[in-house]
Structures are given as C-alpha cells and as structure tokens.
Amino acid sequence: MQLQFEQVTHTYQAGSPFQSTAIRDVSLTLGSGELTALIGHTGSGKSTLAQHMNALLAPTSGRVLLDGKDINQKGVSKKETRQRIGLVFQYAETQLFEETVAKDVAFGPKNLGLSQAEIDARVKEALHRVGLPEEIAEKSPFELSGGQMRRAAIAGVIAMRPEMLVLDEPAAGLDPMGREDMLALVRSFHQAGTSIVMISHSMDDVARLAQRIIVMDQGQVALDGPAEEVFQDADQLNQMDLDVPQVCKLALRLREEGFDFPLCYRMEDAEKALTALLKGGKPHA
Ligand SMILES: Nc1ncnc2c1ncn2[C@@H]1O[C@H](COP(=O)(O)OP(=O)(O)OP(=O)(O)O)[C@@H](O)[C@H]1O
Numbered sequence: 001m002q003l004q005f006e007q008v009t010h011t012y013q014a015g016s017p018f019q020s021t022a023i024r025d026v027s028l029t030l031g032s033g034e035l036t037a038l039i040g041h042t043g044s045g046k047s048t049l050a051q052h053m054n055a056l057l058a059p060t061s062g063r064v065l066l067d068g069k070d071i072n073q074k075g076v077s078k079k080e081t082r083q084r085i086g087l088v089f090q091y092a093e094t095q096l097f098e099e100t101v102a103k104d105v106a107f108g109p110k111n112l113g114l115s116q117a118e119i120d121a122r123v124k125e126a127l128h129r130v131g132l133p134e135e136i137a138e139k140s141p142f143e144l145s146g147g148q149m150r151r152a153a154i155a156g157v158i159a160m161r162p163e164m165l166v167l168d169e170p171a172a173g174l175d176p177m178g179r180e181d182m183l184a185l186v187r188s189f190h191q192a193g194t195s196i197v198m199i200s201h202s203m204d205d206v207a208r209l210a211q212r213i214i215v216m217d218q219g220q221v222a223l224d225g226p227a228e229e230v231f232q233d234a235d236q237l238n239q240m241d242l243d244v245p246q247v248c249k250l251a252l253r254l255r256e257e258g259f260d261f262p263l264c265y266r267m268e269d270a271e272k273a274l275t276a277l278l279k280g281g282k283p284h285a
C-alpha cells in the first residue's frame, strides 16, 4: 500500500473573510509497514493533514493518491478508502453513540455489508485487540472509564481491519499509566502488520515509538526522515517551538562536556552508552 500526497493545499472556508490555509503544498509518501509520527506545534496542520489521508477532507489543490489512484476522484469509493485507512480522531471517545459497546464497534463492519456472524466475530476480535474484556460488550459505552471508552472507539476502527491506522493524539489527556498502555497498544497494531501514522505532542512518546518523523510547521512539512536524523536537528526543532526528547538533551549535554557519547534518542541506547562510559570503555557512536 502506498499513500501519496502531491502538493496538497487545504484552505478552510475559502472565499469567505474567515478563510485560512491550514496546509500548504504538502508532498509526502507513506508506505506499508511504517510507524510514522506526525508532530508539530498547535495549529501547524496535523489534524487537517490526517483528515486528508482517508478523504474526510479533500484538497483545495493537489491530489492524494492511494496506490496511484486519486481518492477524491469521482467513481473512487470513499467507503473502500476509509476501510483501508482507518482514522481515529483526537478524543475519539466523544464520538461513541450507540446503546452498547458491541453496537458501536459493529457500526463500521455493518456498513461494509458483512454478515452478522462476521460482524460478531470482528467485534469480539477488535475488543480483544484493544484489551477490553468481553463482558463490557453489552454495556453502555457511557458506563466505561475514559480510557476504556477511547479503546472502544479505537476498536470500532480496528474492526474494519484497515491496512493503515491514523491516530490523532491517541494518548492525549490520559494519565501516565494510560499513556503507557496506549503506546503499547499502538505498537501492538504495528507489530501485527498495520501501518501507523500517530500524531503526538510528546517528543518522549515519539522517540520511543516512531521510526520516521514528519514535522509540520505552519502548514508545511519542515522535516521528514528517520527519527535519529530528525532529533539531531535540535536547533531547528527549537526554532519551531518543539523540544527534543529528554534523552537527546542528556546526550547533547554530555557531548558538550567532552564525553565520548553517541547522539541518541532512545533510553535503551543511552543506558548502554552510559554503562560503557562508566566502565571506561568506548561506546560506539
Ligand atoms: N474547521 C476549521 N475551519 C477553519 N479553520 C480551521 C478549521 N480547522 C482547523 N482550522 C485552522 O487550520 C489550522 C490548522 O489546524 P489543525 O487543527 O489542522 O492543526 P493541528 O496541528 O492539528 O493543531 P493541534 O495541535 O492544536 O491539534 C489552524 O490555524 C486552525 O485554526
């Protein structure tokens, strides 16, 4: 699967006095198997970009191609696009509306026209995958805790068996334990073969999870590359009012002090390097 943005610009309320261009001239390609983080300051256009990934928003100019086909062209099924590319909104739990969790999770599969047996199987599987106990299937979503509600909402998207999952700030507003669990969940989806695009404000979360990082700044792609490269650009990130992970700061500080310490952004790598440093050995860069 390949999702390609070709010079995509989106202007909200074009032609009105309130018009605002949220993304401008964005070109990028997302491929199978990737775990990509989308970061950027508030208002930089992340959510707008995400909503173009499954044709929820259409470009004002430019094109979005899925396996070479323009997803906004007439005759291209939006339903199929949205099955293949699942979008989990920020605070997705606010979109739950059915009387039971099972019905909510079943909503997407039902729309796909699957048999009742297949729908039931998918609901069961999806609840299992997001770590919710089967007993809650018949409960009202509003009886669940906030974290469980968010999982139920994610289950509804997972039940469509998307090839790519786009998550808009999935850990927002969760306590540290909840964040931890959410990151583990995202990682488990990726390990099961789903491509992931995760929007996040937390550099530490991103450092622990992402292989590739796309940085948005004022509606444009400012940086796009492997995590280890993007985090080396501490100056540019700072200019965009973004931080680097704590671990990077530690590594940079040690290097400034003259220690032979590698640039790193993962806690595990820093631990290894520190151990080597303390033993007097030479850590490898
Ligand atoms: N429905 C809308 N109508 C008009 N302008 C909008 C609309 N949605 C977003 N915008 C504007 O578009 C720009 C980008 O917004 P967007 O929500 O995509 O940014 P974001 O990076 O997701 O921000 P955040 O980190 O706060 O979620 C902002 O200036 C915002 O005010």
Ligand SMILES: [Mg+2]
Pocket (backbone or CB within 6 Å): 046, 047, 048, 090, 168
């Ligand atoms: Mg947003």
